[in-house]
Amino acid sequence: MEPVVVLVLCLFCLLFLSLWRQSSGRRKLPPGPTPLPIIGNILQIDVKNIVKSLTNLSKVYGPVFTLYLGVKPAVVLYGYEAVKEALIDVGENFAGRGNFPIFEKVNKGLGLVFSSGKEWKEIQRFTLMALRNFGMGKRSIENRVQEETRHLVEELRKTRGEGLLVTFIVTSLFSSEVLEIF
Incomplete structure (x- = not known):
């Protein structure tokens, strides 16, 4: 086979794999515009007026929708009611922090700043106890x-x-x- 044919075939396979990964991950997420491979929805957002772009997308897809920033999905909450429901009404489901892979690898998911969930609550409890022993709040x-x-x-x-x-x-x-x- 010629090198050009092999290169085109490899690019086609990578494109197909990227589309397949994005479509399989989108099943669990809210609706949103169809992302392009690798660059996501970057071209659908006006960088000079992001608010207007998000307003237009919320009119089409509702107050909760998904945008792909590159290959990473981002769920957008647009409007007071959507934010209130997510952060106050069902706040426990959204109480965690995002992933920082480099810090997870270095700290093994521990630490006060980059941990979340059960580990974070235990560290917070210990820190408050230690500070109270030193006289905080007295x-x-x-x-x-x-x-x-x-x-x-x-x-x-x-x-x-x-x-x-x-x-x-x-x-x-x-x-x-x-x-x-x-």
Whole structure:
């Protein structure tokens, strides 16, 4: 076979595979405009006036529709009622965060910022417990901060405008605070 025929055949197979993947994934999603392979619905959105484009699409497909940004689908909620229903009425179903594959690989799905679901709730509970143990939400921590601030101001006044190494003062402030807590 000639190389041109092989190249055309490979491109046709890739195009067919892309169309098949998109159509099989669209069955579970809300209706929306038919995406083009690889670029999705990018050509159907006016970049200079995105709001007008989304308004026109919502008139055709309703307040909840799917757009493909490249090969990734994005479900669009258009209008107050759709957003209220999704975030308030059935908010538990939409409480998770999106996937960040690189962070999932590095952190194995853990961490406060990029985790979601059960792991996130456990981390949040632990963090709040640890912060409460350190005095968050209690009046005593505010008094400690004010006392340490007074000491810092006194140390700064002692210098009488001369140069000083602030690192030692600030480090000793925080280390004494940590020792008091423990």
